[in-house]
Amino acid sequence: MSGIPEDTISRGLPGETVQPAPRTRREARERYRGSERRQARGLPSTSTGARSLRQAAKPGASLGAGYLGLGAAVLTGIQTVAGIVFFLIRWTDFTDPWLPAAAWALYIVAAVGVGLSLLTYGERLTGLAFALICVVLACVVTLDFVGIWPEHDIAHTASASVAAGFALLPVATLRPAREVAAAIAVLGLAFIGMAVASTPITSDTLPGIVSTLALVTVPPSIAIFxxxxxxxLVQRELDRVLVQSNVQAPQFAVGMLASDELARLDLAAEKLLDAVANGSDPLPLSDASASVAASLATELRLHLIEGRRETWLYHAITESDNLGRSVSVADPQSLAGHLSPAQRDGLLQALWQMVGVAEGRGAQAGSPVVSVTLGPVGSDGHPVTDETMDVPIVFESRGVPRRRLGPTAWSALQRIGPYTDSVRDGVLHVVAHCVVDRHPSM
Structure with missing residues (x-):
């Protein structure tokens, strides 16, 4: 098929730039999102890859935040009704009530339009749509401010402009926090400027002004938080679930991140086979197509053999967004693969507890706070036979006081095996002795 020797074919496909392997799932996810549109081009519409991309592109709120958005929308609706009632009750007190009425009309029309858009296109809000919403809210605030200017009492006359702050509650579930925070800051500054310019600042008016400003800015700020x-919380729990899957993993295995590379190979193979099936690349294959096929075969073989000396613990740590940046592992003899499922579960639970305490104390991001060392194999008073061996597991935790570890952490350590703990130079040392089978069945 091709005169090119197979062992000279590089790891990447011809013309492709080989990128370093992602270190965490977050990096792999960001890389995939950046290239999914490019990968979808030319993909057979009936292929598994194309169906997966279409499924991933369907609209919908991520991580269940849509339920929070629904609750925020209900609160916004309640405040809107209360604001309209407040405005109608004080209708006769306004010098010109029609401008605030126009502000309310614009607000209601915009709210209905946004609601219908979300129901039609899903719980997604593009940057352009968010900018348009901000412009509409700015118009609402401007109309309300102009209408209440002659009253010189923003605390007792502002209505539609206050509702603009509550309108940002559901938006907080659909847009990045920094964008919503910027909108809240601009709205708060507008209220401060209006209060200073239109309302005399006295001991009688100041409490009302502060209360109005808090009513405008505090609820959406709490929503962001x-x-x-x-x-x-959801991302952490998802991370724990994925890490927990390694408890039943084989002694040596390829990690989950290998699926990203295999997906790329799957797409390339599907396009090649589809070209052969529909006759666009007839047999015998051209030299270029044969080179691509040989490259795919080489990469697939390499995937079958690489990483076979990496234990489940290595993959559990490196593929976790939380543990990967806070835990370092030293296991030169690959002893983690000998642990039973119960011992693995105890080890992971202890690590999660230590990392959680460190993060709660504001540990520096990106610096390991817990180091785990497995081995060397010894006896230390534990029975060692032809079938079992003693694997010491040493935890060194920086920035995690012993008193901050709860019963859950100590119970998890007990599942690993008998342990001793001490504190030296502010570092918590825990040595657990784990008796394992020399020839694990997993």
């Missing part, structure tokens, strides 16, 4: 914490 809640959404961010919720996303962090």
């Amino acid at each position: 809640v959404v961010q914490r919720f996303r962090q």
Whole structure:
């Protein structure tokens, strides 16, 4: 098929730039998102890869944040009704009530339009749509401010402009926090400027002004905080679930990140086979197509043999967004593969507890706070036979005081095996002795 020797074929396909392997799932996910549009071009419409890309492109709120958005929308609706009632009650107190009424009309029309858009196109808000919403809210605030200017009392007359702050509550679940925070800051500055320019600042008016400013800025700020914490919580739990899958993994295996590279090979193979099937690349294959086929075969063979000396613990740590940046592992003899599922579960639970305490104390991001060393194999009073051996596991935790570790952490260490703990130079040392089978069945 081709005169090119197979062992001279590079790891990448002809004309491709070989990128270093991603170190975490987050990096792999970002790389995939950046290239998914390029990969979809020319893909057979009935292929598995094309169906996967179409499924991933479907609209919808991520990580369940849409439920928070629904609750925020309900709160916004309640405040809108209360604001309209407040405005109608004080209708006769306004010098010109029609401008605030126009502000409310614009606000309601915009709210209905955004709601219909989300119901039609899914719970996604593009940057252009968010900018348009901000422009509409700016018009609402301007109309309301102009209408209440003659009253010289922003605390008791502002209505539609206050609702503009609550309108940012559901937006906080659909846009990045920094964008919503910028909108809140601009709105707060507008209220401060309006209060200083239109309302006399006295001991009688100042509490009302401060309360109005808080009513405008505090609820959306709390919404940003809640959404961010919720996303962090869900991402952390998803990370724990994925890491926990390594408990039942074989002693040596290829990690989950290998699927990203295999997906690329799958796409290339599908396009090549589809070209042969529909006759666009007839047999016998040209030299270029034969070279591509040989490259794919070489890469697939390399994937079958590479990483076979990497244990489940290596993949559990390196493929975790949280553990990968906080835990370092030293296992030169690949002893982690001998641990039983119960011992693996205890080891991971102990690491999660230590990392959680370190993050709660504001540990520096990116610097390992827990180091785990397995081995060397010894006896230390534990029975060592032809079938079992004693594997010492040493934890060194920096920035994690012993008193901050709860019963869950110590119970997890107990599942590994008998342990001793000490504190030296501010570093918590825990040595657990794990008796394992020399020839594990996993």
